[in-house]
Amino acid sequence: MGILNFFKGLWKSSPQTVTPASPYPLGEKATQFLLNTVSFYKELKPVERRQFDERVLLFIQSTDIVGQGINVDDNDCLLIAASAIIPVWSFPRWHYFNLKKVILMPDRFNHELQVGREDSRILGMVGNGSMAGKMLLSKPALHYGFINSNDRKNVGIHEFSHLIDMTDGDCDGLPLSLINHAYSAPWLDFVHQKINDIYKGKSDIDEYAATDKREFFAVATEYFFERPKLLKTRHPKLYDALERFYRQNRAEIEADVAPRRKAPCPCGSGKRYKHCCASSLTA
Numbered sequence: 001m002g003i004l005n006f007f008k009g010l011w012k013s014s015p016q017t018v019t020p021a022s023p024y025p026l027g028e029k030a031t032q033f034l035l036n037t038v039s040f041y042k043e044l045k046p047v048e049r050r051q052f053d054e055r056v057l058l059f060i061q062s063t064d065i066v067g068q069g070i071n072v073d074d075n076d077c078l079l080i081a082a083s084a085i086i087p088v089w090s091f092p093r094w095h096y097f098n099l100k101k102v103i104l105m106p107d108r109f110n111h112e113l114q115v116g117r118e119d120s121r122i123l124g125m126v127g128n129g130s131m132a133g134k135m136l137l138s139k140p141a142l143h144y145g146f147i148n149s150n151d152r153k154n155v156g157i158h159e160f161s162h163l164i165d166m167t168d169g170d171c172d173g174l175p176l177s178l179i180n181h182a183y184s185a186p187w188l189d190f191v192h193q194k195i196n197d198i199y200k201g202k203s204d205i206d207e208y209a210a211t212d213k214r215e216f217f218a219v220a221t222e223y224f225f226e227r228p229k230l231l232k233t234r235h236p237k238l239y240d241a242l243e244r245f246y247r248q249n250r251a252e253i254e255a256d257v258a259p260r261r262k263a264p265c266p267c268g269s270g271k272r273y274k275h276c277c278a279s280s281l282t283a
Contacts (some may be wrong), residue, residue: 012088025053028077040086040148040225047093051092056081064101069112070139072104079142080104083156086225087164090247096163099126100133101248110139135159152206152223152230161221164216173213178245189243191216194238204234267282 022148031053034041044052059081080102088094110119113136123141127134137155145154162194168176173191174184191213197203198210209219223231225241228250232239243249 011228021212025050026056026216030074030078033078034082037038037075037079037146039146040089045163051084052089055092059084059096063096063099063207066101066106067104068106068136069140070104072170073159076142079146079156080137083142083148083154084159084160087160087221087246098133098163098166099135100282102135104142106138107140109136124155126159126162126171128171135163149226152226154222157225158218158222159220162214164215167219171214173215173217176218183241183244186212190237194220194235214280221246222231235274 017029026034031049035053041049047162055077060077062101063080063084065077065080067076082108084096084099105113105115107115108120109122110117111122116122122136123138125131125136128134137159141155145156162171163170164177165173165175167185168174174188176184179187194203194205195210195213195216198207205223206219220238221241223235224239224246228239231242232251239251
């Protein structure tokens with residue numbers, strides 16, 4: 001991991017240098033990868049991208065990222081960090097104290113962490129007990145979650161939402177670090193109703209959300225960040241709840257991108273926005 005190791009060293013040796021002089025705090029190659037791959041990042045203003053970059057650096061510096069029988073490259077690390085930062089973007093001091101290591105798996109795996117078996121169906125997992133502080137992610141699924149932004153699925157965001165849920169000590173679909181106690185009972189009642197709709201075939205929310213309340217929260221979070229305008233249209237109350245929890249109006253941000261299409265692209269390419277980063281937003 002050449003470029004990211006370089007910045008890890010830079011962060012350790014000069015922690016006071018929070019804002020590098022370079023217009024590309026992560027390096028131009030890494031910045032272009034994020035612009036080409038992460039819709040959330042493309043929608044940020046340049047000053048916000050710099051903040052995002054700094055949080056990426058801090059996450060990578062403080063988290064052990066390894067591969068289980070595979071190599072981990074810079075792009076893997078960038079997508080893991082993006083998965084971590086996106087849900088807590090409005091909480092700039094957020095730290096995943098319940099995560100120490102991310103383990104990338106070569107593909108789907110089973111509960112014995114075996115790949116290529118008939119029951120190897122798991123894309124991601126956060127652990128407890130002996131697995132406490134660890135997250136496992138299928139490398140192909142991690143990348144596909146960002147490449148395809150239309151399927152309402154992103155395994156990285158899904159698993160980090162579980163860690164958010166666990167910050168109060170329980171993974172129960174009731175993240176008290178985000179949800180005011182006054183909303184707890186109404187939220188659980190609402191979740192029960194939405195799960196019933198899934199069972200009855202009256203919902204476009206992925207059926208995995210009906211597994212239990214914790215999976216509903218994680219699947220709904222994926223939907224919120226992957227297809228916010230669609231979620232707001234089809235499930236306005238769910239959208240409003242997640243907007244309140246995460247303090248992000250994703251649908252409004254997406255809508256705000258449209259008027260900028262004829263303006264110069266903020267990535268600095270010199271092209272119009274609609275012919276540059278905006279074109280890959282809808283690709």
